[in-house]
Amino acid sequence: MAKEDDKSRVQDKGKGKADDAKPENGINGANDATKDGKKDGDTGLPATEELSEEDQKLKDELDMLVERLTESDKSLYKPALEAIKTSIKTSTSSMTAVPKPLKFLRPHYEKLGEAYESWPAGEEKDSLADTLSVLGMTYSDDEDRRDTLKYRLLAPSNSDDIGSWGHEYMRHLALEIGQEYQQRLDDDKDVHDIRNLVMGSIVPFFLSHNAEADAVDILSELEGIEQIQKHVDENTYARVCLYMVSMVPLLTYPDNDRFLRTAHDIYVRFNQLTQAMSLAVRLNDMELIKSDFAATSDKALKRQLAFILGRARICIDFEGEDADDVELQECLNNTKLPEHFKSLAKELNVLDPKIPEDIYKSHLESSRTAGLTNTDSARHNLASAFVNAFVNAGFGEDKLMLVEGGVKQSWIWKVKEEGMISTAASAGMIMLWDVEMGLDKIDAYTYVPEEQIKAGAALAMGIMNSGVRLDSDPTMALLGDLEGKSQPHKLACIMGLGLAYAGSNKEDLLEILLPLVTDTSLDMETSAMAALSLGFAFVGSAQSDVSEAIIQTFLDEDRSTQLKDKWTRFMTLALALLYFGQQEEVDVVLETLKAIEHPMSKPASVLAEICAWTGTGAVLKLQQLLHICNDHIEDKDEEEEGDKKEDGEKRDVSGDQLVQAYAVIGLSLVALGEDVGQEMVLRQFGHLMHYGEANIRKAVPLAMGLISPSNPQMKVYDTLSRYSHDNDIDVAINAIFAMGILGAGTNNARLAQLLRQLASYYHRDANALFMVRIAQGLLHMGKGTLSISPFHSDRSVLSRVGAAGLLTVAVSLIDNPKAFILGDNHYMLYWLVTAMNPRFLVTLDEDLKPLQVNVRVGQAVDVVGQAGRPKTITGWQTQSTPVLLGHGERAELEDEEWICLTNVMEGICILKKNPDWQSP
Helix, strand or coil: CHHHHHHHHHHHHHCCCHHHCCCCCCCCHHHHHHHHCCECCCCCCECCCCCCHHHHHHHHHHHHHHHHHHCCCHHHHHHHHHHHHHHHHHCCCCCCCCCHHHHHHHHHHHHHHHHHHHCCCCHHHHHHHHHHHHHHHHHCCCCCCCHHHHHHHHCHHHHHHHHHHCHHHHHHHHHHHHHHHHHHHHCCCCCHHHHHHHHHHHHHHHHHCCCHHHHHHHHHHCCCHHHHHHCCCCCCHHHHHHHHHHHHHHCCCCHHHHHHHHHHHHHHHCCCHHHHHHHHHHHCCHHHHHHHHHCCCCHHHHHHHHHHHHHCCCCCCCCHHHHHCHHHHHHHHCCCHHHHHHHHHHHHCCCCCCCHHHHHCHHHCCCCCCCCCCCCHHHHHHHHHHHHHHHCCCCCCCCCCCCCCHHHHCHHHHCCHHHHHHHHHHHHHHCCCCHHHHHHHHHHHHHCCCHHHHHHHHHHHHHHCCCCCCCCCHHHHHHCCCCCCCHHHHHHHHHHHHHHCCCCCCCHHHHHHHHHHHCCCCCHHHHHHHHHHHHHHCCCCCCHHHHHHHHHHHHCHHHCCHHHCCCHHHHHHHHHHHCCCCHHHHHHHHHHHHCCCCCCHHHHHHHHHHHHHCCCCCHHHHHHHHHHHHCCCCCCCHHHHHHHHHCCCCCCCCHHHHHHHHHHHHHHHHHCCCHHHHHHHHHHHHHHHHHCCHHHHHHHHHHHHHHCCCCCCHHHHHHHHHHCCCCCHHHHHHHHHHHHHHCCCCCCHHHHHHHHHHHHHCCCCHHHHHHHHHHHHHHCHHHHCEECCCEECCCCEECHHHHHHHHHHHHHHCCCHHHCCCCCCHHHHHHHHHHCEECEEEEECCCCCECCCEEEEEEECCCCCCCCCCCCEEEEEEEECCEECCCCEEEEECCCCEEECCCCECEEEEEEECCCCCCC
8 A cells, every 4th residue: 555655665765773874865974883882994993974055954944943942042933933823834855855855853852852751831831742753754764653643642633734844754654643543443432523624725736736545545444444535526526436445355344335325415415426336246235226317407417327327227217207208217217228239239330140150160170070979960950050049149040040931930940859948038038128129039939849949939038138128017917827838938937937037036936935935845947046036036135035044955855865965956056146246244144054064055055155245356355265275075974985886876066165166266256356356266276176176167267258248358268278188078168168168259269269169179079069060159159249247337336237147157067067057948048138238338428319329449458546637548449339358348420529427438328418528
């Protein structure tokens, strides 16, 4: 922190030891030499210092003034003190040298201190304390002496104008206050005088002298950050809030919460509602969100706030006039998203549908046999259905599924039983967000006799409706009735509801899905999927009915045998999702889980804790998780294992091993929000990969993918590329999937080449090849226009729904990819839909009509705490909207003809004509 540097700088300045006693800037050399006992050569005489004539004159003058202060003539005190003060204030010095008056006065410091003790109270005594407070800076190398603060508190009448001593003095004083405050708290002493000094003099000084960071730091140390609201004005609030918000990942709970709330209140006070709304979303506080939304009557601004909430997948119901404003509803419900997305596609000229072969580019694969020796063609066709779905997602057209000849000509007949579910569901991906157009096209699949295709169509409805709300709510009508449906159809409806209403807190779902969680006669698959869908719908809301139902299931005697099922992990994940981002609030559930005697209770508590702290960068949690990874698990049931191996059965992973695998995933999720933490965690993954057991090694590649989704960093994908050739095929498959996650929607050419090489390398291994195809589909997702990064609003706000989708897919692959995605439950991949969003910038006018303006797009620059008005982007190019934004890119308007209603130009932005604009 800046304070530490200042401290050392002041210490260097004030040391006054012989090593400082160089001829040009030494304090009285003779004194120093005697003090340190250094001799000059062998003469035994103390070293004397040559002072210039000017310095000698100043020194004599100051010596004389000090003499006057120690004499008995009181009439000389005042003019002598004034002369000393003037001398100190008017002295000039370089950045590295201590001002001369302070050097020459340092030897007299003890004498002046004694004089102070002997003087009677009065104006002169206060004035001397004022001077001693400044001289005390030269003793800052002694940790326990806080003379600057001591004498400052003894001179209350002089505290109004302490700023005149300059910046260095104020920062030094702030440093001593921090130390003194901690000590007094430890000793249970009164701190009122310190608080008054800080509030009355120091904070106002810092804020009026462009040292906003120092003001925030000192209030943070005194645990009074809320007080800063009284001192900020329209010139300082923006920098203060920027600094406060960027400190949040480095703070512990509850300080991080207090900082965000204080910044939020300041933004509201200065009418910066879009910034306030982003913070309200980060705080996950529905009351704040509603009050921010109601705080303005400006139609355009209200719509902009609705777009922000729509992006965060937060639903609020309007009252009063707002309820009649159809366009406002559309902004909040994302109903116009497909239109804006296609306008971007038109601008980039990528509207034409692509086929999987355009992605595979088999002719470039090195092995001639690639693609030909595909042993399982139905399997290959299923992979193509996924690739087709990812690549054409949201464009509404493709060449495999929604073809002219209708369902009869569709790709769906080229796959086998279970594959039909995922293939039919892929139609929902292609019609993503476009519910009105998509209903008819998907409806055609419901009239086919095959149950799997009907199930796929139901899932397609849910996928298509993800993140979009319609007043007519067709999805609830079509999927809500589960009576009399076959098992696959029922499961697909349940998952479809989870996808369609993720983050909506929709109460109607409780009636439909809660009975399925608690019904002991049902198999675990149905109950777990119902719980997971509820977890998505109520993500981060700590919904008590759902959590009680899940915990009751763990306690249920009738379920004890079922709880060993592979699906149980999704039941535990559902519980964890309810506490997403809740931080300390999760402790209640952790205590409850401790009391449950069951192998799945420990993995459940680890998952819950991970979800509660996702994106916070909390260092203590990272340490805890690393600690879990360090434990060496002995196989307790080796005999049993021997028996099982004789039966040729693959043993399911034990609870303890799952705990470790979850902890690895947790490392990346907790470190998501903070760059330094990410660097450190990536290094830890290397160690875990070297020394970890098999269960940990399988999880590491997934965790590496999750730490930077849709952000292909070279150091990460090069490492994953190595892991993709690992001896353990499960590690290799997870590494391939992680490469897809890393490059999702970026069309990264280097990754595309690596995946093509993997397709040749694994052309005889059906499972690995299937995963390579999936990764290729993810890489070219939306033809390079989509992102699955859960962060938005200039990477400051974490989408809970998006992060939940990524985590769910990771959990299904974590220990054995063949259990779900490479087995019969490949449709679990579609949970990724919740994280998918266009990475565009679309500009609209106040009537929500598209508006073409020039913007500069460049790499974002961190400007926290920088002086002046630094540039916020670098290496920019000018483009006309709509434009595509890469990871870490930022856009700003080219000129001031338009005013943007939001502070972050990303997603959908409303522009207002600038009334003061004059065209050049």
